[in-house]
Amino acid sequence: MTDIQALTFDVFGTVVDWRGSIIREGEQVWKVLSIDVDWAQFADDWRAGYQPAMAKVRSGAIPWANIDTLHRQILDDLLARYHITHLTDTQIADLNRVWHRLDPWSDAVDGLNRLRQRHIVATLSNGNVALLVNMAKRAGLPWDCVLSAELARHYKPDPTVYQMAADLMGLSTGQVMMVAAHKSDLFAAQKVGMKTAFVRRPLEYGPDGRPDRETDPSFDYTADSFIQLAEQLGL
Amino acid sequence: MTDIQALTFDVFGTVVDWRGSIIREGEQVWKVLSIDVDWAQFADDWRAGYQPAMAKVRSGAIPWANIDTLHRQILDDLLARYHITHLTDTQIADLNRVWHRLDPWSDAVDGLNRLRQRHIVATLSNGNVALLVNMAKRAGLPWDCVLSAELARHYKPDPTVYQMAADLMGLSTGQVMMVAAHKSDLFAAQKVGMKTAFVRRPLEYGPDGRPDRETDPSFDYTADSFIQLAEQLGL
Numbered sequence: 151m152t153d154i155q156a157l158t159f160d161v162f163g164t165v166v167d168w169r170g171s172i173i174r175e176g177e178q179v180w181k182v183l184s185i186d187v188d189w190a191q192f193a194d195d196w197r198a199g200y201q202p203a204m205a206k207v208r209s210g211a212i213p214w215a216n217i218d219t220l221h222r223q224i225l226d227d228l229l230a231r232y233h234i235t236h237l238t239d240t241q242i243a244d245l246n247r248v249w250h251r252l253d254p255w256s257d258a259v260d261g262l263n264r265l266r267q268r269h270i271v272a273t274l275s276n277g278n279v280a281l282l283v284n285m286a287k288r289a290g291l292p293w294d295c296v297l298s299a300e301l302a303r304h305y306k307p308d309p310t311v312y313q314m315a316a317d318l319m320g321l322s323t324g325q326v327m328m329v330a331a332h333k334s335d336l337f338a339a340q341k342v343g344m345k346t347a348f349v350r351r352p353l354e355y356g357p358d359g360r361p362d363r364e365t366d367p368s369f370d371y372t373a374d375s376f377i378q379l380a381e382q383l384g385l
Numbered sequence: 386m387t388d389i390q391a392l393t394f395d396v397f398g399t400v401v402d403w404r405g406s407i408i409r410e411g412e413q414v415w416k417v418l419s420i421d422v423d424w425a426q427f428a429d430d431w432r433a434g435y436q437p438a439m440a441k442v443r444s445g446a447i448p449w450a451n452i453d454t455l456h457r458q459i460l461d462d463l464l465a466r467y468h469i470t471h472l473t474d475t476q477i478a479d480l481n482r483v484w485h486r487l488d489p490w491s492d493a494v495d496g497l498n499r500l501r502q503r504h505i506v507a508t509l510s511n512g513n514v515a516l517l518v519n520m521a522k523r524a525g526l527p528w529d530c531v532l533s534a535e536l537a538r539h540y541k542p543d544p545t546v547y548q549m550a551a552d553l554m555g556l557s558t559g560q561v562m563m564v565a566a567h568k569s570d571l572f573a574a575q576k577v578g579m580k581t582a583f584v585r586r587p588l589e590y591g592p593d594g595r596p597d598r599e600t601d602p603s604f605d606y607t608a609d610s611f612i613q614l615a616e617q618l619g620l
Contacts, residue, residue, distance in 0.1 A: 218555065266522075270518060270522065272518075278553075278555070279530065279553040279554065279555075280553065280554050280555030280556075281555075283505060283507075283529055283530045283554060284555075286529065287501075287505065287529055294518050294521065294522055294531075295514065295518045295531050296529075296530050296531070300553070301536055301553075318513075318514040318515065318535070318536075319514065319515050319518060320453065320513070320514075320515030320516075320519075321515075
């Protein structure tokens with residue numbers, strides 16, 4: 151495993167707690183603006199639109215659109231469904247950017263700082279570049295490089311995305327390890343020859359959620375935090 | 386000028402001292418391997434091949450090739466011209482990667498750290514992503530985002546490259562300021578609506594070089610270092 155040069159990270163759920171962050175901002179900021187919804191449910195509903203929206207892009211049913219755009223389309227539908235009609239355009243645009251303001255899991259920044267002592271640490275997210283850069287700046291995520299499905303104009307788990315990441319870093323896929331809380335992401339990375347690290351995030355979907363819990367024997371590493379992963383890598 | 390959200394930096398010559406770095410590594414490392422050349426001349430000759438090589442890509446005479454590839458083609462020609470025939474393939478590949486190991490000008494890291502307190506700081510270089518990431522990691526350049534002509538598959542000063550940078554950061558071109566030691570780069574950035582900052586690097590081409598010295602009244606800022614630029618921006 152000494153040949154791992156770079157670690158690429160899934161972001162939503164693996165690095166940041168999207169659900170908890172949306173609930174917190176919703177209850178602290180948006181309730182004041184009279185969006186008095188169940189913010190846990192609202193977050194879940196928003197996220198539930200994510201895979202179907204990307205599937206439409208993947209199938210060619212709609213042309214390429216980045217995640218900011220897809221989040222906004224889902225949000226517009228949600229606001230209608232929740233009968234929230236009093237927000238201005240500026241407020242809706244700001245609410246949509248809550249995805250740029252997600253908080254990292256408590257181990258993420260320290261873990262990344264340890265991991266980057268010896269490895270390139272990069273995002274490899276379906277989130278768009280602007281979202282990832284704004285998130286990193288706010289949260290202090292020390293990426294060496296921000297890579298996004300947006301650069302390939304294909305969404306994970308399309309193999310093109312993983313191959314692009316290795317190519318842009320000037321590495322073979324075997325020199326890159328994908329880190330994710332989602333086994334489907336890791337299986338897709340394996341298919342192009344990447345190493346894999348499964349990091350459990352049991353609370354991604356809340357206390358009643360159904361995250362991936364069981365690792366797979368084919369994964370190279372399994373850890374409960376980025377700090378534990380760093381220790382396993384001898385850092 | 387309070388609407389400047391991001392600063393994009395030319396890298397070769399503006400952030401790093403390519404000529405001094407190649408001379409230093411040449412004399413310290415490669416002389417031992419019996420490449421006993423005039424390293425200042427060798428660096429100048431290598432760099433002289435850069436614009437013609439990109440011009441061939443721009444004109445379509447050769448298909449897209451990144452800067453690592455172009456640097457290697459120029460190097461192969463140079464080694465032949467200098468009658469250097471004893472290097473192994475591994476050694477030539479390593480020598481070519483001297484461009485990944487360039488040292489920043491003395492003000493660059495501190496200046497970028499100040500500038501990034503309020504702005505996104507990103508590369509916008511013709512250098513490829515791998516080169517820029519490796520350089521940043523070695524030198525401690527604190528980029529929020531590594532953007533490269535490679536992502537557009539067009540070289541500066543093609544307007545596509547500047548527009549891509551703004552688009553990927555989710556900004557209008559008027560919210561982005563290009564920082565460069567080369568006026569041609571700034572004029573091209575202006576054409577798509579970017580703000581411009583000219584930073585003088587009088588020694589880029591050595592003591593007898595002919596760098597851009599005179600600023601242009603159309604530039605928004607002119608400074609002699611990134612620290613001075615930060616001060617001008619109130620940082």
